[in-house]
Amino acid sequence: MAPFRQAMMQLHTWAGVILGSLLFVMFWTGTLSVFTDEIDRWMMPATRLATPAEVPSLDALAQKALELQESDLQYIGLWMPDSRNPTAMVRMKSADGTRSDRQLDVSTMTWLPDPETAAASYFLYPMHYSLHLPEGYWLAGLCAMAMLVLLVSGVVVHRTLIADFFTFRPKKRFARSTLDLHNLTSVVALPFHFMITLSGLAIFFSLYYPTVQRAVYPGLSTREARVALFAESEGRREREASGISASLASLDDMYERARVYWDGRPLRYVTVNYPNDAAGYVTFARLGGDRVSMRGDRVVFAASTGEILQEPKLGAALAVQRFLSGMHQVHFDHWVLRWLYFIAGLLSCVMIATGYFYWIEIRRKRHREANLPGVRVVEGMTCGSVAGLIAATLAFLVSNRLVPAGFELGPLSRLYVEVLVFYLVWVGSFVHAWLRPQRAWVEQLGLIAALGFGAAALNWVTTGDHLFATLTEPNWPVAAIDLLLIASGFAAIRIARRLNRGLQRAA
Amino acid sequence: MPLETVQFVAVLALSYLGCATFALSQFRPWRAVGLGKRRPHSTGILRATGVALLSAGLAFALARDGVEFGLLLWPLSLAVAAAGVAFTLAWRPHWLRALGRPFAESRGQVE
Numbered sequence: 048m049a050p051f052r053q054a055m056m057q058l059h060t061w062a063g064v065i066l067g068s069l070l071f072v073m074f075w076t077g078t079l080s081v082f083t084d085e086i087d088r089w090m091m092p093a094t095r096l097a098t099p100a101e102v103p104s105l106d107a108l109a110q111k112a113l114e115l116q117e118s119d120l121q122y123i124g125l126w127m128p129d130s131r132n133p134t135a136m137v138r139m140k141s142a143d144g145t146r147s148d149r150q151l152d153v154s155t156m157t158w159l160p161d162p163e164t165a166a167a168s169y170f171l172y173p174m175h176y177s178l179h180l181p182e183g184y185w186l187a188g189l190c191a192m193a194m195l196v197l198l199v200s201g202v203v204v205h206r207t208l209i210a211d212f213f214t215f216r217p218k219k220r221f222a223r224s225t226l227d228l229h230n231l232t233s234v235v236a237l238p239f240h241f242m243i244t245l246s247g248l249a250i251f252f253s254l255y256y257p258t259v260q261r262a263v264y265p266g267l268s269t270r271e272a273r274v275a276l277f278a279e280s281e282g283r284r285e286r287e288a289s290g291i292s293a294s295l296a297s298l299d300d301m302y303e304r305a306r307v308y309w310d311g312r313p314l315r316y317v318t319v320n321y322p323n324d325a326a327g328y329v330t331f332a333r334l335g336g337d338r339v340s341m342r343g344d345r346v347v348f349a350a351s352t353g354e355i356l357q358e359p360k361l362g363a364a365l366a367v368q369r370f371l372s373g374m375h376q377v378h379f380d381h382w383v384l385r386w387l388y389f390i391a392g393l394l395s396c397v398m399i400a401t402g403y404f405y406w407i408e409i410r411r412k413r414h415r416e417a418n419l420p421g422v423r424v425v426e427g428m429t430c431g432s433v434a435g436l437i438a439a440t441l442a443f444l445v446s447n448r449l450v451p452a453g454f455e456l457g458p459l460s461r462l463y464v465e466v467l468v469f470y471l472v473w474v475g476s477f478v479h480a481w482l483r484p485q486r487a488w489v490e491q492l493g494l495i496a497a498l499g500f501g502a503a504a505l506n507w508v509t510t511g512d513h514l515f516a517t518l519t520e521p522n523w524p525v526a527a528i529d530l531l532l533i534a535s536g537f538a539a540i541r542i543a544r545r546l547n548r549g550l551q552r553a554a
Numbered sequence: 555m556p557l558e559t560v561q562f563v564a565v566l567a568l569s570y571l572g573c574a575t576f577a578l579s580q581f582r583p584w585r586a587v588g589l590g591k592r593r594p595h596s597t598g599i600l601r602a603t604g605v606a607l608l609s610a611g612l613a614f615a616l617a618r619d620g621v622e623f624g625l626l627l628w629p630l631s632l633a634v635a636a637a638g639v640a641f642t643l644a645w646r647p648h649w650l651r652a653l654g655r656p657f658a659e660s661r662g663q664v665e
Binding site (some may be wrong): 102210212 | 581
């Protein structure tokens with residue numbers, strides 16, 4: 048093998064082995080995040096409502112928020128219901144720094160009960176880009192850079208890329224068929240892998256490349272430079288409260304004037320900073336379901352007078368970044384693309400997992416004979432980070448349906464129990480994989496099947512929304528999640544049976 | 555059936571057929587289909603047909619969704635279609651015989 052290709056092979060192998068587990072976490076949670084709202088509906092049964100036909104009165108919504116909060120409100124954010132989330136989300140921050148998020152049924156203008164779950168919006172989705180670690184987005188950025196390196200080095204080392212483009216030989220020995228599957232899932236979805244990784248990095252450009260902003264705005268701190276950048280390129284406004292009290296002008300009137308800039312397109316959110324202060328300001332952003340770019344076309348008003356402070360504005364560089372962000376986050380209203388992203392995300396997960404399988408299989412005999420621990424360690428790590436993570440995700444959903452609302456055990460509410468269950472199952476799967484290397488895969492796949500079927504059954508028992516009802520009603524979000532749960536159960540059984548046959552033959 | 559659904563089915567079908575004809579222009583997939591020897595000069599015809607089918611898929615994607623979404627729809631459909639062709643060749647290669655038969659040296663003969 049040519050020295051360059053040999054070097055790329057080493058790079059591909061070891062970058063993959065070292066960071067593959069984290070990459071699998073990011074791609075698995077990223078794939079699930081395509082259906083964040085749908086998972087939220089499944090885990091928050093009180094929000095399974097019909098989508099309201101009209102945008103509710105913004106003044107009435109703001110009044111609801113102001114009535115709720117006794118202390119002085121510094122910030123109100125009103126996220127409008129849309130085709131995927133039928134509730135209005137009201138975000139508030141009071142003068143003492145207390146934050147609260149509440150969901151509102153806009154058809155009855157009543158507050159919904161606390162969902163007592165982090166669900167996908169606050170658990171699975173943030174895990175995708177922060178891994179729930181302090182400053183975790185740096186680790187996520189490192190993984191994304193490593194993914195780009197893996198893609199490029201993978202193309203270099205794959206000598207028969209064109210000749211083997213459609214090659215998958217499931218009946219060959221395990222190492223051969225896993226390498227085929229690794230190559231196939233890598234190559235057919237290569238544009239997706241590259242696009243999703245690069246756009247993921249572009250989303251956090253202002254965090255990953257702070258020196259660029261400081262260079263453009265010399266003399267400012269990193270944060271100040273970031274604020275200046277967004278103010279100049281996007282017209283984003285930030286100003287402090289004046290201390291002079293003033294009442295909030297009509298949000299509905301402001302909205303009518305903002306819509307003129309959007310050709311009548313609907314509202315995504317409105318935020319009010321310092322609603323009772325003379326320096327308060329109101330920001331309107333439009334719903335962007337009809338385009339890829341994730342730009343709000345923000346219109347900013349003075350809160351007390353309704354005067355327009357900022358018309359929609361977007362610099363060229365930020366327009367590119369907004370397009371890449373939109374492409375990554377699938378925020379648009381396009382169900383076919385949403386499912387294609389989901390399938391492509393699963394192909395990415397298969398690519399990462401089969402990369403590990405191949406590494407393990409070609410070293411298994413040599414490591415066993417030389418009594419090296421490498422294969423055992425990586426095999427356990429792979430089982431925990433692939434089967435274990437999937438089982439943990441399903442256990443997270445099962446605990447949501449098993450633990451009743453209002454549950455409290457010392458400091459633990461249902462929200463914390465769900466998260467605790469997720470991590471216990473996940474950590475347990477690593478321990479199990481290292482303790483029972485022979486049976487770990489089969490047993491964890493069995494657990495996945497049980498949890499998948501169990502979650503769908505528990506949804507029926509606890510909410511009455513069985514699959515037949517959700518399909519005929521139709522309640523697509525809940526039906527889709529139930530179908531995916533059942534499909535994951537069947538897939539796990541099928542794979543476990545094949546593995547079991549393989550183990551019996553090997554014995 | 556709504557026009558959008560028909561157009562998407564067309565994008566997916568054309569992508570699948572385009573990938574399948576490309577696959578049949580290669581040695582291993584052609585052998586897997588079991589149609590014996592390929593006719594002389596058929597490789598170029600198969601590849602040209604593949605390009606035409608994939609281009610038609612792109613045209614349907616652009617017609618359905620415009621440039622912005624169409625350019626996302628097409629490569630993603632292509633990825634699913636290419637994986638579908640690989641799985642067909644792995645588990646049900648005879649499904650592609652009808653597509654390859656016009657390019658086989660002795661028509662109707664199956665290995």
